[in-house]
Each structure stands twice: as structure tokens, then as C-alpha cells.
Amino acid sequence: MLLEVKGLCVNYGRIEAIRDISFTVEEGEIVTLIGANGAGKTTTMKTISGLRPVRAGTVTFNGEDITHMPSHERPVLGISQSPEGRGCFIGMSVMENLEMGTYARADRKSKAVKDDLDRVFELFPRLKERTNQAAGSMSGGEQQMLAMGRALMAKPKLLLLDEPSMGLAPKLIKQIFDIVTEINSQGTTVLLVEQNAAQALKRSHRAYILETGEIVREGTGMALAADPAVKAAYLGGDV
Amino acid sequence: MQFLIDNFAALTVTGLAIGAVYSLIALGYTFVYGVLRLINFAHSEVFMYGSFAAVWVVMVIGGHPGGSIGQVIFWVALMFVAAMAMSGLVAVLIERVAYRPLRKRNAPPLIALISAIGASFVLSETMGLREKIAGWFGLDDTLRPYVNNSRNNVPLPSIIKPQGVFSIQGYEVTNVDIFVIVGAIAMMIMLDQFVSRSRLGRGIRAVAMDPEAAALMGVNRDRVIRVTFLVGGVMAGAAAVFYLLKIGSTRYDVGFILGVKAFTAAVLGGIGNLRGALLGGIVLGLAENYGSALVGTEWKDVVAFVLLVVILLFRPTGLLGESLGKARA
Numbered sequence: 001m002l003l004e005v006k007g008l009c010v011n012y013g014r015i016e017a018i019r020d021i022s023f024t025v026e027e028g029e030i031v032t033l034i035g036a037n038g039a040g041k042t043t044t045m046k047t048i049s050g051l052r053p054v055r056a057g058t059v060t061f062n063g064e065d066i067t068h069m070p071s072h073e074r075p076v077l078g079i080s081q082s083p084e085g086r087g088c089f090i091g092m093s094v095m096e097n098l099e100m101g102t103y104a105r106a107d108r109k110s111k112a113v114k115d116d117l118d119r120v121f122e123l124f125p126r127l128k129e130r131t132n133q134a135a136g137s138m139s140g141g142e143q144q145m146l147a148m149g150r151a152l153m154a155k156p157k158l159l160l161l162d163e164p165s166m167g168l169a170p171k172l173i174k175q176i177f178d179i180v181t182e183i184n185s186q187g188t189t190v191l192l193v194e195q196n197a198a199q200a201l202k203r204s205h206r207a208y209i210l211e212t213g214e215i216v217r218e219g220t221g222m223a224l225a226a227d228p229a230v231k232a233a234y235l236g237g238d239v
Numbered sequence: 240m241q242f243l244i245d246n247f248a249a250l251t252v253t254g255l256a257i258g259a260v261y262s263l264i265a266l267g268y269t270f271v272y273g274v275l276r277l278i279n280f281a282h283s284e285v286f287m288y289g290s291f292a293a294v295w296v297v298m299v300i301g302g303h304p305g306g307s308i309g310q311v312i313f314w315v316a317l318m319f320v321a322a323m324a325m326s327g328l329v330a331v332l333i334e335r336v337a338y339r340p341l342r343k344r345n346a347p348p349l350i351a352l353i354s355a356i357g358a359s360f361v362l363s364e365t366m367g368l369r370e371k372i373a374g375w376f377g378l379d380d381t382l383r384p385y386v387n388n389s390r391n392n393v394p395l396p397s398i399i400k401p402q403g404v405f406s407i408q409g410y411e412v413t414n415v416d417i418f419v420i421v422g423a424i425a426m427m428i429m430l431d432q433f434v435s436r437s438r439l440g441r442g443i444r445a446v447a448m449d450p451e452a453a454a455l456m457g458v459n460r461d462r463v464i465r466v467t468f469l470v471g472g473v474m475a476g477a478a479a480v481f482y483l484l485k486i487g488s489t490r491y492d493v494g495f496i497l498g499v500k501a502f503t504a505a506v507l508g509g510i511g512n513l514r515g516a517l518l519g520g521i522v523l524g525l526a527e528n529y530g531s532a533l534v535g536t537e538w539k540d541v542v543a544f545v546l547l548v549v550i551l552l553f554r555p556t557g558l559l560g561e562s563l564g565k566a567r568a
Contacts, residue, residue: 049454050454051451060302069455070459071455072454072457072458072459072460074457075456075457076457080455081455082454083451083455087449087452087455089444089445089448089449089452089453090448091444091448092441092444092448096441099441100441100445100456103438103441103442103445103456103457103458104457150456151455154456154457184439187436212341222399
């Protein structure tokens with residue numbers, strides 16, 4: 001088991017953002033958390049990266065308890081996140097953003113970094129054309145690619161993608177999901193958070209459905225996509 | 240007006256020199272603001288402690304007028320080492336004692352501001368009362384030359400005699416003028432390179448732009464904050480040496496007006512923006528000199544602040560705009 005979340009509770013002040021949620025991610029999987037706005041998806045992702053303090057429960061990564069580990073130490077273990085809203089360093093160039101992705105790597109000066117850069121450029125040819133452009137001057141889709149490329153530059157074991165399709169045109173959404181599948185097939189485990197349930201379920205091995213801070217359903221992507229209740233709630237007007 | 244025209248060269252050179260000092264101090268304000276969104280009001284004392292370290296080190300090694308070139312270079316180099324080390328240390332201590340405990344408890348920004356002002360007074364008065372403090376330990380006689388008249392001006396032993404190098408419009412531009420202006424600009428270029436090229440410099444910019452995304456990259460925010468204070472302090476230490484060489488003396492409360500001016504320079508250029516601090520300091524130094532030539536020296540500070548208000552009316556985020564990240568250092 002690569003990631004195990006057990007009985008996790010996280011508060012924002014006095015408000016319970018997530019309540020007693022448990023889920024696992026096996027090595028090699030794409031696992032998706034699906035839910036409406038405010039269901040606690042982003043809180044879960046931020047907590048796995050250490051940006052939110054845990055009130056109760058545990059987070060275990062690769063057998064190590066990381067529940068209270070400082071956020072900046074987690075990329076060293078192999079956890080890398082492309083956050084909601086992309087979080088690109090808008091004043092830095094595309095290249096500098098990608099280099100920031102290698103910040104925590106012990107081998108950041110070796111040739112391996114160059115290979116990873118080539119791989120990122122292969123996945124996102126757009127970035128290669130714009131290495132010197134300021135990240136802030138790029139379109140939303142390009143910034144999404146940059147955020148994902150930057151996360152990949154950390155050479156993660158587990159890639160966390162928080163709403164990669166947010167605010168993108170349908171055609172671009174499909175492209176982003178194709179790339180997620182490609183990244184996974186190259187050997188990176190992916191934990192995905194999505195509102196775009198149709199696409200996400202189709203692509204994932206397994207999924208969990210979050211409602212108001214609790215997991216209400218789980219199963220394989222296929223099974224959930226076929227489930228009438230899920231269809232009614234999440235796939236209604238979707239692509 | 241005639242006075243301004245007749246003395247334009249002199250006013251420009253001295254304005255640039257003092258402006259360069261403002262810029263170096265302003266960097267500390269703007270740097271910390273960029274990373275913490277906090278005005279470190281104790282930064283003026285960081286400068287003041289550096290200036291004392293520089294004077295004392297010259298006293299200790301017996302710097303005197305008429306030294307050989309080699310001696311003078313050695314003395315000045317020691318001044319830099321002492322001042323930068325002292326200022327860097329004081330800056331890091333301020334962060335450790337006055338800010339970090341509050342940050343760990345998620346105190347609102349206003350609390351940190353009060354803490355900053357408090358730290359400023361404590362540091363300044365500690366220096367102003369050093370004779371008494373030395374007395375508590377029975378050291379006032381041993382340390383007599385260093386603690387005497389602790390509330391008065393402390394002169395830098397005159398180790399360099401300013402000499403004219405060339406003259407414009409009848410004003411002798413001295414070696415000290417040139418050293419201060421060139422030296423300060425060299426310091427700023429080094430800082431600029433550090434912030435835009437080094438790994439830690441990028442970490443600083445990343446935290447300034449988006450602290451959460453920076454943490455996701457593995458940037459240790461506490462470490463970045465410590466380095467930010469250290470670098471700001473070191474710059475203030477360098478500023479203290481340049482200031483001493485130009486002005487010739489320091490005092491326990493020298494930081495107050497200089498700090499306000501440097502803070503003004505930082506806001507003028509765009510707080511959080513390193514190049515803005517450079518520009519703001521120079522503009523302020525020049526404007527002060529030209530302004531006081533027009534309306535009288537006693538109006539110098541009034542000119543400085545009227546300028547600030549007028550510029551902010553038209554450009555509320557300063558000349559170059561805010562943000563440490565956007566300006567590429």
C-alpha cells in the first residue's frame with residue numbers, strides 16, 4: 001500500500017472539513033476522490049501534503065507515519081502535488097517553475113533531472129515552446145500543464161492532482177486526462193480529485209465519493225460510473 | 240532656484256550617496272515584507288547595531304588618520320565584516336524572539352507590528368543605556384571608551400580623509416562619495432543575483448509568491464524566513480559602513496529617522512519589490528537634496544514625505560509596483 005489514510009479528521013477552526021475518512025491508494029493505481037464543492041476534497045489533498053494540521057487519524061505513506069510531518073519534508077519522500085488553482089509561481093518563467101519542482105530532490109544536479117525535463121516536455125510540448133515566458137502570462141490550460149509538469153519534476157512516487165480540469169475547455173479536459181493516464185502508465189501512482197466525474201471515473205482504477213466531509217461510496221471506476229445513484233448525483237449534466 | 244542650479248552637481252552626488260544608503264536599508268524592509276507581509280519596524284535598529292560594531296572594531300584595532308593604503312583597506316574591510324555580522328545576528332535574533340513565537344501561534348498581523356515596535360525600542364534603549372548596563376557587571380571602567388556618553392554621537396575615528404577625485408561644476412567628488420555609490424550598487428547587484436539565481440533565492444521568491452505552493456515544492460518556510468532576515472540584516476550592516484564613511488558618526492537613536500526614510504523608500508519603489516527599493520532610495524535621496532535646496536534644509540524631511548504621499552496618490556503600489564516575485568528580484 002502506497003498511501004493509507006485512516007480515520008482522518010481535519011477542522012477549519014471549529015468547522016469540521018472532513019470527518020473520519022479512510023481510503024487507500026495502491027502502487028500503480030489511479031484513484032479518484034469525487035464530490036461536490038465543499039465536500040472536503042481539497043482539504044484531503046492539502047492534508048496529505050501536510051498543509052493542514054490533522055485533528056485525528058493517521059496518514060501513512062510507504063509504511064511511514066507522516067501524519068504530523070512538516071509539509072516541506074514530504075516531497076523528499078515522493079509526494080508531489082499539483083494544487084487546486086494550479087499555484088504556479090506567476091512571476092517566474094516556465095523554466096524556473098519546472099526547476100522549482102526539483103527543489104527537494106537530492107539528485108537535482110544530476111543528469112536524471114535533464115531526462116525528467118525531456119519527459120515533461122514530451123508530455124507537454126506547449127511548455128517547451130514557452131520556457132522563458134512568465135508563468136503568469138499563460139492561459140489557464142497552459143498553467144495547468146505547468147503545474148502538472150512542475151509536480152512531475154519532483155519525480156514523485158505519488159502524484160496528487162487537485163482538479164486538473166477546473167476551468168478548462170472540454171477539448172483540453174480530454175487532453176489533460178489523456179496525459180494523466182499516460183503519466184500513470186509510465187509508472188507514477190496518481191491520486192486525483194475531480195468534479196468532472198464522468199471523465200475521472202472512466203480513467204481511474206478505483207474511486208471514492210465524498211459528501212460533506214465523509215466517504216459515502218467506493219468502488220472501481222467502472223462500477224461507480226454505472227451506479228444509478230452516482231449517475232443521478234454526479235453524471236447528470238456532465239460531459 | 241538659483242541655488243539649486245548652481246549646486247546641482249553637489250546635490251546630485253550627495254543625494255545619490257545618501258540615497259544608496261536608504262536603498263540598502265530599504266531592501267531589508269521590502270525583503271521581509273515580501274516573504275512575511277510584515278513591516279519589520281525593528282530593522283532600523285539592525286542598522287544601528289551594525290554602525291556601532293563598525294565604529295568599535297576600528298577603535299579596537301586602533302584605526303587612526305594617515306594610515307597607509309593597505310591599512311585603510313584592512314580597516315574598512317574589518318568594518319564591513321563586523322557590521323554585517325552584527326546586523327545579520329541582530330536581525331536573526333529579532334525574528335527568533337519577536338516574530339517566530341507569534342507566527343507559530345497564528346497571531347494576527349497587528350500583534351506582530353506591536354512586537355516589532357517593542358523590539359525596536361528595547362534594542363535602541365539597550366544601546367542608549369549601555370553605560371548603565373556595563374555598570375551592572377562592573378565593566379563600565381574597562382569598557383569606558385565604548386560606553387562613554389552613551390546617549391551622544393559616537394564618531395568614527397577618521398581613517399579615511401575624503402579626497403577630491405574629479406570636480407563637476409566646482410564640486411569635488413570625493414573618493415568616499417564614489418566608494419559609497421559604487422559599493423552600494425555592487426551590493427544590490429549581488430543580492431539581485433542571489434535572489435534570482437541561487438536555489439535559496441528562488442525558494443525565497445517562491446515563498447513570497449505562494450507560500451503553500453512553495454511548501455509543496457519542499458521549500459522550508461521557516462528556513463527561508465530566517466535567511467530573509469539574515470540577508471536583510473547583512474545589507475543593513477553594509478549600509479551602516481557606507482553611512483559612517485559618508486556621515487562620520489552614529490548614535491543609539493540614529494535608526495529612527497533613517498529607518499523611517501528607508502521604509503519610505505521601500506514603499507515609494509513598491510514594497511516587496513527589490514528593484515523598487517533601489518529606485519525608491521535613490522529617488523528619495525535626490526528629491527530630499529533638491530527639495531531642501533529649493534525651500535531650505537530644515538524642510539528636508541517634509542519634502543521627503545510630501546513626495547511619498549504625492550507619488551502614492553498617483554501610483555498607490557509604488558513606482559515599480561509590489562511583489563517580490565513579479566519583479567524578478
